[in-house]
Amino acid sequence: MRDERGFSLIEVLAALLILTLVITMSLAAFVERNKRLRQASEIILAYQALANEAEYRRRIDYNALEAASAQFISDTTLLAPLAPFGTAVRVDRTQPNVKNVTMTVRWKNGQREARLALVRADTGGTNLW
Amino acid sequence: MVNRRAAGYTLLEVIVAMAVFGLFLLILGVLTVEMRAQEKRLPVNFLRHPQIVVVISKLRRDVLDGHGAKPYRSSFGGYTQSAKTLIIESVQENGGVQTIVWDFRTPGEVHRHAYTVGVPSDWTARGLPADFSNSLVVGAVGIPGRPWGVRVKAQDGNGRIAIDQILQPRAHE
Numbered sequence: 001m002r003d004e005r006g007f008s009l010i011e012v013l014a015a016l017l018i019l020t021l022v023i024t025m026s027l028a029a030f031v032e033r034n035k036r037l038r039q040a041s042e043i044i045l046a047y048q049a050l051a052n053e054a055e056y057r058r059r060i061d062y063n064a065l066e067a068a069s070a071q072f073i074s075d076t077t078l079l080a081p082l083a084p085f086g087t088a089v090r091v092d093r094t095q096p097n098v099k100n101v102t103m104t105v106r107w108k109n110g111q112r113e114a115r116l117a118l119v120r121a122d123t124g125g126t127n128l129w
Numbered sequence: 130m131v132n133r134r135a136a137g138y139t140l141l142e143v144i145v146a147m148a149v150f151g152l153f154l155l156i157l158g159v160l161t162v163e164m165r166a167q168e169k170r171l172p173v174n175f176l177r178h179p180q181i182v183v184v185i186s187k188l189r190r191d192v193l194d195g196h197g198a199k200p201y202r203s204s205f206g207g208y209t210q211s212a213k214t215l216i217i218e219s220v221q222e223n224g225g226v227q228t229i230v231w232d233f234r235t236p237g238e239v240h241r242h243a244y245t246v247g248v249p250s251d252w253t254a255r256g257l258p259a260d261f262s263n264s265l266v267v268g269a270v271g272i273p274g275r276p277w278g279v280r281v282k283a284q285d286g287n288g289r290i291a292i293d294q295i296l297q298p299r300a301h302e
Contacts, residue, residue: 009142016150027157034164041174052295057256078293081170 046114082107097122187238194299212266
């Protein structure tokens with residue numbers, strides 16, 4: 001009788017394949033969710049460091065912006081979980097009296113990056129705090 | 130004689146099927162362990178907690194609106210400036226000045242007491258994570274040529290820095 005014959009190897013492998021597909025898809029969704037949460041946490045850390053650096057770059061005299069360090073001046077201990085990471089600051093003159101100060105944090109061997117740009121204008125007077 | 134179909138699987142068939150599935154489970158296990166190890170490097174993201182976001186946002190607003198070059202008072206209304214208490218004079222929308230006391234001493238809570246011409250108004254954030262409350266400290270940060278800023282730091286339960294923000298008063302002239 002057919003019911004007593006059991007399953008063939010092909011039938012068992014087909015069943016395992018279906019089970020594997022279901023588990024893989026579930027895990028893929030889980031992994032993707034965790035990846036995005038991790039990226040969100042990394043970005044939160046990076047933007048806190050960028051915002052802190054911006055406070056220092058706001059104060060530097062307009063004419064001394066290019067001469068200032070091309071690395072972050074502020075404390076970057078916060079970024080330790082992203083190690084190895086790199087920081088960079090670039091100054092571009094966009095108009096005669098306007099400069100863009102672009103601060104960048106890179107991690108994961110440069111694959112991930114967060115940037116914050118600060119626009120500085122030459123007011124001709126002393127810096128406002 | 131037993132029909133081959135009715136005899137079930139051979140040992141070899143079962144071993145092959147289990148080996149294929151076992152290999153798959155092994156790969157999943159390795160990936161999961163690796164993923165967990167990556168996650169453990171990062172601190173708990175306190176800024177996903179809505180109440181903490183509100184606390185930091187309001188605190189930032191108060192500090193950015195700090196009144197004058199020395200907006201901090203050493204004491205006010207029984208409170209003393211400390212790592213768990215911030216006293217600051219802040220400019221209001223109508224141009225008046227408010228004395229604000231941020232009190233971080235109560236576990237799980239943050240209290241903001243604002244005094245306008247001596248009249249208090251209180252705001253409280255509750256349900257904050259214990260690690261946030263216990264580790265949060267308010268310090269001073271000096272940037273040359275600017276008034277003292279406020280540095281807010283908090284660590285998660287494993288001592289990893291989760292919040293480190295410099296809040297700097299802005300000029301209002």
